[in-house]
Amino acid sequence: MDRLEQFVNQEELVLSPEDVAFVISRWTKIPVSRMLEDEKTKLLHLEDLLVKRVVDQDQAIATIAEAVRRSRSGIKRHNRPIGSFLFLGPTVTGKTELAKTLAEFLFNDESNIVRFDMSEYMEKHSVAKLIGAPPGYVGYDQGGLLTEKVRRNPFSVVLFDEVEKADPDVFNIMLQIMDDGRLTDGQGNTIDFTNTIVILTSNFGAHYILDCYRENKPVERDEMMNVLKTKFRPEFLNRLEWIIFRPLTEVGIGTIVDIQLKVINGILKDQKMTIVCSKDAKKALADRGYNFEMGARPLQRLIEKEILNPLSIGIIDGRFPEGSNVEVRMKKEDFEIVKV
Template sequence: MSTEDFASCRFRYVHDPETNGRIRIYLEEAPFHAAMMQEPAAYGLERAGSHPPFLAFGAAAKPDNIADARRRAQAWAEAHGRPVQEQAPRAASVPPNSRTDMAVDLDEIKRLRRPRAAVDAATLYDEIRDRVRGQDDAVAAMADEVARHVAKIQPRRPLSLFMVGPTGVGKTLSARCLADALSRQCGSDYGWLRIDMCEYQESYRISQLLGSPQGYVGHGDGAQLTDALRRNPRTVVLFDEIEKAHPSIFKTLMNAMDAGRLSTPASHDGDWEIDCRQAIFCFTSNLGAAGILEDLRRQNGAGDPQAIDGICRNRLRSGQLPSELIGRITRFLPFQAIGEDVRAAVIALSIRDLGSEYDLDVVRIEPEAIALVLAEAQDNVFGARPDEYLVDRLLGLAFAAAQKRGNRAVAVAVRNGNPIVEPESPA
């Protein structure tokens, strides 16, 4: 059957409830089925059997997978411009035992067949580096891996990045900036989800990630991870402090990282699996960070991907993480401890960020102001995070006063040993 024949065909309802349910799915998914018939390889799909609507994922072809095929088609359409507009009637409006026409806008589908938005690794590096200072090697490696992954039309598994290093050096910020940069470059929003694994140290908490089966407490309440990936398969998921998670969560992630399929006990439209091959999984940990950085210094392997991979795997395998999880990581990204010059750059960024919270544009920061913050800051054993809190304590009231005066462009300076915020003089 050709695409045009399929677009103009009619389905008749029968008295078999299961068959009626499948027909309702076909009617709702008609535009996406037509697109998949026209070019099934673009969706990673194969024809299954002689009936054209039965399109599913490879050997797992069966009608129940059609809802997942629709989500895959929707993600592909959004990556190529904008979503397909559904032309078929909704199932609720289709009476039983009736004939229903099914119209497909083939012109709309053809307009969506445009090249995938490319991601430039150099631009991605520059955008992340503007916010994450002192981690040039890690950011460059991240940009290269992400650019390769996003360029794939049919990735076999999600990209898994493991960021290891001391606290407060930019690991979490890098993942957040990555999602923002991808949204700007691809022209459509990449999803962002941060999961604090400190909250998932008990086995029963896994239902909050994947959902609860029918009949159990919490069924229908939603699930943090599965809901996010259903809404947007192109999501950057950050598993913060992964070593603190319960071992059962590791087992759940292993299949997703290896096969690109996340199994969930909570069915959604008859679908028990979620396609996460377009997702980017970021893991952060400071487990064994000191030993990893010391080994890299001793072997002079900071810029050698092979040396980094071997050292990180050996060190982390002796810790709390299972070797099966470590073996599924695509790339390890060691984050270095930051020095005073990097802290000064981070303080300048923190001052500008604090000003924006008060709707103020900080156009000039005197070096004495940064030196004052550094002089009062604690030792850098906690990284740059305490410096941000110190900036808020030292300049928060001054920014509030400038806002009350109606200032917009301001400068941060030091007068009589105290930091001040004053209107910026016109050039």
């Protein structure tokens, strides 16, 4: 709204094509970059943009960047989504983060992601929750959670997290989206999915991926297919482009420590506070937070326990008032937070 207010306050209004595109974008939810056709540079350097936020997944990033460029160049069927991907790999290796980053890059806002936790769609009636109840049933007038969100935000990333947990009937809905680029909701409205990116994440088969990297062997597609076929139908798997996420490395977990500190500083900005971490403390976080099988989850718990919890107590009891600069240090084997 600040931009619109600037126009109102000017004595003589001069509108550029960018200004018009900005206003129309706000009304239509169509990204400005799409309307101004200035995506070329970003598309050609997509890997460089994604790698800043997604750690240790260069091959996964390269694969999805190639698929997005093919779609954006027009080399795709027009009645399908921009892309349909199955993100496979161990837990907390960047699958959801890559989906969020794509939403921000392609649609100018990380919030342009329609996310569903498929552990909430394990029952037979789950399809009705997604597309709406048919006429005569309770909730008919409310619409479906999936169809309504995409109707309101047609340019978005549609993320189905932990898809292996969904009821099998839900897979039929996904197949229709991937094949036809549309869904018909319970009220008979046709919802367009051709401007969406559909991403399914799964930890299913993670044991095979972990074993391959542990033994320094390539992940073979045929072997991966044999594993996945125990859970998913082959026709479902063949509609998707698979993206394999490798286990995090010790070097990668160190990078994630830096990223998490930036996130914490962003949260503290409202209180005019900053936090830094000594070299020894960073190393301790990386060493103690690394786990080959569990990805970055132990690091997340460690940061909560050793940084966020004591920091919040210090803010409440007044040791770290607004405007404070604090540092995480090591005191022998323990973390400590001090005002500097």
